[in-house]
Amino acid sequence: MTGRLIAVGDIHGCHQEFADLLAQLELTRDDRLVLLGDLINRGPDSNRVIDLARAHAALPLLGNHELRFLAFRRTRDPKYLRNGDRETLDRLRPSDWSYLESMVLTHHEPELNTVFVHGGFLPDQPWAKQPASVVTRIQVIDDGRPAKRSEAPGAPFWADLWNGPPFVVYGHTSRPEVYKLKWSVCLDTACVMGGALTALIFPEKRFLQVRARRRYYP
Template identity: 30%
Template sequence: MRVFAIGDVHGCLVALNDLLAWVQPTRADDLIFLGDYVDRGPDTRGVINRLIELKQARPVVCLRGNHEIMMLQARDGGRPERKMWLGVGGVQALGSYGPALGVSGTFDDVPPGHWDFLENELVPYHETDRFIFVHAGVYHDAPMDEQPDNMLYWEFLPDAMRHYTGKTVICGHSSQRSGEPKVIPGAVCIDTCAYGGGWLTCLDAISGRYWQVDTLGRKREGWVDYE
């Protein structure tokens, strides 16, 4: 069994499909997505459709990211929440729900099944005997069921993140403009900027091997050395 973690997809359906086709996870492998499926990239709608299909076909863990939170807040809140979300990728997300090419969608164009996925199918973290998977980060001295939302979804990568359990933290959220996974003591971040010329990363948490694709179809792979 392998344990695959996939970093922030951000609407990059082509890269996601290419990555899955290359890595070819089986039903015997764990498959964990680290959140931020929506916004910024061109096809939020397609990404959510793909994740829903995957969950129907096999066990998949989908974490909640801060961009999913902002999308829901924009729908349910007022003008400030909507303006903030549109400014960080919501424009592209709604554009993917448009009724025609070049015509932006509205919240009413988002299918009920997508709202259900965002509200009810995402989890705050995933913990195994060796790893903690989380969107943003963890406090080193708190058990996972006591971690506050600001740490799970919003805080950026510190210089070290050694959890008291000794488990390695696998996270996204903190954009690595270099396109390379970032290893710090106790953790590795695989948000390698799938949108805007970056890479989408899949990490085998056990071996440290990773695979990357970009929106142009290029591929590369490497290894991380945990500290």
């Protein structure tokens, strides 16, 4: 593998922190950038995040926020919207929608024995065959079913049951610190909530973080 492979956790519209992180990374043309979904929404400027991602030829993965926005655009069903979504929706440009539609569910690096995804996987099924409704949303496993941690507070996190291979790099389940296990690592360190934006740099598996400038979302 020439150059570095760099994965970045949930950005959620935090364009200044994303720009700060990119500046510290000092990307070369041999480097590759994978964004783990939820580039948009909640934070101050989703459009500028998309512009930065495009400018650096990033590979964006589909997050649950992009999935909801695309479902709403397709159906106009308000069940897909949450508080605060309208502000982001109203600002998305045609090119932004095209970018959201280009997002892929997973990225596999066989050489690193690693898969990148937004949310995670059910551990008892082939990872490559799991649908968007699972891999963008799963946090815990409640009686064999994927669920959000708020829906099943006592249920185990999917990553605690994942024994690999492959190694999984994911976001979605925000925590104050990187959550690293033998076969997985979560890079969502809650930037939009005043935490940090985290990158994982391969092949050395080194972490790089920038602190949020402030709390943007309660």
